[in-house]
Amino acid sequence: MVSTVSTGSAVDVSSLTKGSYTVSLQEAVTDKVQPYLDRADAVTTEINTNSSFLTAYQSMQTLLTALQSATSNLSTEAVMGSNTFNARTAALTSNGTAASDLLSVSVQSGTTTGSHTVMVDQLASAEVDTSATQTVSSTTALGYTGSFVLGESGMTAQTITVTSTMSVSDIVATINGYSSYTGVSASTVSVDSSHSVLVLAGEDTNKSLSLTDVSGGVLGKLGIIGPTVTSINTVSSTSTALNSTGSFTVNGGTDGNGNTVSFNVSITSTMSLDDVVSAINSAATTANSDVTATDSNGVLKLVTSAGSTITLSNVSGTAASDLGIPASGAANQSFGAKPSKVTVDGVEVSRDSNSVSDVISGITLNLQAVSTDSTVTLQVQPDTAKVGSAISSFVTAYNNWESYVTTNEATNSDGTASSSAVLFGNQTLREASLQVDSPLTALVRNNSLGGLGISLNSNNQLVIDSTTLSTQLSSNFQGAMYLFSAATTTSDSSLQPYGSNYSTYSGSFDMAVTTDSSGNVTGVSVGGDTSSFTFSNNVITGKSGTAYSGMSFKYSGSGGTVTVTSSQGIAAQLYQVSNTYGNTTSGSVQSLITSLESQNLLLETQYNNDITAANNYASYLLSWYATIESQINTYGQASSTMKLLISAGLSS
Secondary structure (H helix, E strand, O other): OOOOOOOOOOOOHHHHOOOOOOOOHHHHHHHHOHHHHHHHHHHHHHHHHHHHHHHHHHHHHHHHHHHHHHHHHHHOEEOOOOOHHHOEEEEEEEOOOOHHHHEEEEEOOOOOOEEEEEEEEEOOEOOEEEOOOEOOOOOOOOOOOEEEEEEEOOOOOEEEEEOOOOOHHHHHHHHHOOHHHHOEEEEEEEEEOOEEEEEEEEOOOOOOEEEEEEEOOHHHHHOOEOOEEEOOOOOOOOOOOOOOOEEEEEEEEEOOOOOEEEEEEEEOOOOOHHHHHHHHHHHHHHHOOOEEEEEEOOEEEEEEOOOOOOEEEEEEEOHHHHHOOOOOOEOOEEEOOEOEEEEEOOEEEEEOOOEEOOOOOOEEEEEOOOOOOOOEEEEEEEOHHHHHHHHHHHHHHHHHHHHHHHHOOOEOOOOOEOOOOOOOOOHHHHHHHHHHHHHHHHHHHOOOOHHHOEEEOOOOOEEEOHHHHHHHHHHOHHHHHHHHOEEEEEOOOOEEEOOEEOOOOOEEEEEEEEEOOOOOEEEEEEOOEOOOEEEEOOEEEEOOOOOOOOOEEEEOOOOEEEEEEEEEOHHHHHHHHHHHHHOOOOOHHHHHHHHHHHHHHHHHHHHHHHHHHHHHHHHHHHHHHHHHHHHHHHHOOOHHHHHHHHHHHHOO
């Protein structure tokens, strides 16, 4: 680049001179202005050179951070973390109904591998109650007046007021206006143009609804509640033990004087449906209640002779839900509020939801269908496909880095640096390249990588034999993990690695731990030195700045000395190298980038100052030579006059 200034339309008065005096505008610009322009050109050259290095360093940093990212997924030893070697998958098989029809599974990273058996005995459901069929359309006024209270267990019940002009659709809209409080939603089913049904549904599984008429008997008129409660579950044999336990209070019955009566019923696992009917009728007789229980073809029915509404309360255990007795007193119940039931490794458990996450540590079972004659075998295993993908990403990042290094080491036929080798002979690039190559080359020499199907070709690029890699990850997963990751082992199971291991330590040391009578850690030392580790809630952490920085352990023993051994795999080592050089905040390449950016800012200021000075001087000369032209035309070509004018102008 050559910097210039414009002389504009000024008149060159050199043609008007006589003798040895020169008044050429161009010569004045060259003598007085050009030095500023020359300095600006030199600064521009320096800026361009710096910018070339900046671009090269930024590319170098980008490739190193990509290598850091790729190795981070293979290098951290994490009981709880993102290490790909801790990724888990679950294989499901069934001896009957297809496993995928019965349940799906999600597995957390680091979950213990192994096998479990699962049987889905019952799905959790939300309560759904319907009204009797109304002999009007959903938009026709019902003529009912009054109020009722409804709500789902655990939510806030609300009073719903009904006027004579309201239709089924109007009542539905009013109920839904309170859904966020009550946990109950409503909908309308239009049977035909002159018949409609109101449907109430709880938002949560295994949460019963509470339905109570306050005035006007609206719920009773709608047929949502009534003097008859029928169970929604059918028992195949009324004389066979139900294997269900629980208790509940039956409310709504009246005595001979019209007083409301309640009574308690307890059910044991040996009782059949016939026994339950007898227990209810016996308790009702004792309480002088008009509630009567019957069973018809395996269906339990409760009836009051006075026509009052029956409800259940104080429900415990699973007997009521197993029988399908509507706790709300709903006369027409489509689905009862039920828990899920699942048998895991031979143990039956019950949960409120169909998503069961607290039975097997690290595993969530998403129940989808019931099949009591099918057992699902759940095999938790390492996610070798995910590990293989992470290794492939590492190879790509390494090869991209090596291509960059090769480009910057390229020479011409005469031995000089190639035009593309911006960082030819650069010390930082050379050091980073050596530190990246050194640990990897060692593994190539001893064929450790080759055993996994990873080799170096003639261009110093890594190549993967995907078949060999897949086979080795399946047959020797632990060996592959230790080849790539940082690994820490202890001589005592009471001291376990905790969290993610970002330590660079390799070797062994003895950790002495003291505890109080409750097992709380009170002291940690290595070789008598107590300054290397901190501890809190029995988590022992290496202090920053020490050799053990990045290590963390959980202690569950009663005190003693434990030998800790730590090794650094290839990914762990390359993570540290790429972080040292490529870290965008503290890496050595970032320091070079920051320095060059600062230099360019100063150089750009210098360039602008030089150009400003050149333009200012040029403007002055343009103005002055315009004055000379005018005065020469006035005074003629007298040499003395010209001499005075030129001297005065150029010396200013």
